[in-house]
Amino acid sequence: MPHKTFFWFFFPSGLAMLLFIGLPIISSFFQSLHIEPEQILMEVEKCDPFGCKTETKVDIEATTKLQEEQPLGRFNGLGTYGDRNHLAFEEIKEAWSNSSSIGEFTDILLNLPFYKALLFTLTFCFAVTPPVVILGFIVALSINTITKSLKGPTIFGVILPMIVTPLIGSLVLFWMIDAKGILGATIQYLFDDPNLSLKSSSQLTWITLIIYGIWHNTPFAFVVFYAALQTVPQDPIEAAIIDGASRYDRVRHIVIPHLYPVATFIILICLMDNFRVLEPIIGFAAEGVAQSLSWMIYNDLRSENKMLFGSAGATSMLTIIGVAFLLTPVLIRTWREFRTER
């Protein structure tokens, strides 16, 4: 494709990406460098059904004036990035000099909100992605072999978890794993422990969330693998059959190498998706024990006080950096393959 044609072909989507992805990122970055202007407090008399008393209140006029002078808020540089709710440099330094063992240091580190959220997010990413790829591949292979008349309904059934909105899907499962729900009661029966509850401990909640993640993401891997399976060349397979290769050998030596680039693509998308995990945490009411980076942003923007734009902006930036780190190895690999193919 000549460069000029390519430019005009790419221009509309490039423009849309710049407007709807690029600019918001830049805006979030600027917001993350600022904090709210100082709140000016005053003592006033307050009367309610329980009586009158003197209480503190925000001096609206003075504070509004300050806000008008600095609509973005006070410039705080990278201060928000370093505070306790984000990278917590001070706290880490202190923990490093005060803790006697690596174990104690890790405990303190993982008690800080950002690192706690990072640990869950990464655990979720790396626990969900491999099973999704493997399961998706197996399901695609099996469905590829069943008779044509059954294919349609089976495919529909398999992609159902992806069709269900994550929030609804997780809410449905939340009630099913309740101690009185069908899954919860069955598990209690199987383990013969009437007090076993999937919602009560951190570990079990994490496992539940991960299983939900696998259930929800597998259809995506399946769809992509299934499409790719249709492009596997038949000639080498027929040749292999004539040579007496077993089904396993054919899959191992012909199908898998052919699907390799597709698997890279699926891993890429899955890692990116799972790094942003949010809905299952809300659906399973797991905020107490499992927080992700996206949940931190959500919480900052839905806190009961003024929205913490600076804090949310900082977490967003850190999430973007996190995604970049996560994807680098896969991207480098893809780039190398691209180069060698040329």
Place this chain on the structure above:
Amino acid sequence: MKKLLIALLFSFVSTGAYADGHSPCGVTDGSIKILANEFTTYRIFMDEVKSCAGDGADFSVTHSVDHNKLQVAALSANPAEFSAKLVTNGSITTLMNDNLIRPLDDLVAKYGSALQDNQKIVIDGKIYAIAFMANAQHLWYRESILNDLGIAVPSTYEEVIAAAEKIKASGKMANPYAGAFKSGWNLGQEFVNMYLGHGGDFFKAGTAEVSVNNDKGVAALNMLKRLTEVSNPDFLTQDTNAVKEEWESGNVALMHVWNSGAASLLDDEGDQMIKADTRLANSPTVGGGSKPATTLWWDGFGIATNTSDANAEASFRALLGAATSTEMANANPNATIWLIDGYTPGDTAGPVVDAANRGATPYPSLPYMALLHGALSTELVEFLQGNESAEKALADVEAAYVAKATEQGFL
């Protein structure tokens, strides 16, 4: 097809014609959009508001348990998403901080002759909200179960735990106690109750500097921990509505929830055996204190700053109609304690009146209280799960609060 189109058009026209109806509160036009919490008493109140608004105005109400989290974003927009918000002494400060609700003096002077003085929430000489009910959390118990086991109605939390352990030991119930311990606002509120019951202060007097990491805080946390041990193991996922469901399913014999819960717990739906056995008791004291470990709340309404004067007036008149409706109050005497003139309290009002008489503290209306409540909401979970000491949990609360309050400009 053409006929269908005509029929459709016609039906639109005819609904338009019907819309020109009668409003008992004199609301003729305007848009009334209300954001409110979700529980039965508010539904009763909103039905009255709706009938008061009549057909003349564009009326809608959004009930959400997340109302506190939605309010700032929804009312900051100009024009605001909602013309009115049901507020409490907890949520009004957040709206006041950002100037999101307007003074109501003019409207009160024009229409508010039926209001009682204690319904007017006056801040710095101006009326910012109209209260219509008072509420508090207190103890509820199942009479037959306590009687069977010869347990006296507990008046302290120590007795609550002893009673719960006795019920557990008898094999009648596995988890006899329930409280709204859902991580988030509910859990924060449980700590607020318990800490005030121990006589604690959240802030150094007159400043936004937090001080909860002290003996009283530790004692309050340890008491919460002991209560969760006699509760359903899923306590971290149960909010007030979930606790009420547990009660109505007969799984719980003692609980500490809102007085307004009577509206759904004592109605004609659900298991009538449990209803007949449900009793209300005063809120217990804790740690030898004299004040009950609960907070007093008023519920009322405020009108958005960022809405047109016409919408504000329509919303005010409709809400005022309900907030002065003696008939509604007396038709639902047990739904809550109405602050409305001419209301005769029902037999469920006792525990709230008792809490007020024994000096229970109203929930603190401080501009930075919501930030502390937010920090409590998330940082106490690990302690309740047994992964952290009480001192560490409280230190985390303070640190989380300081980081947020600094970003907000309070420190």
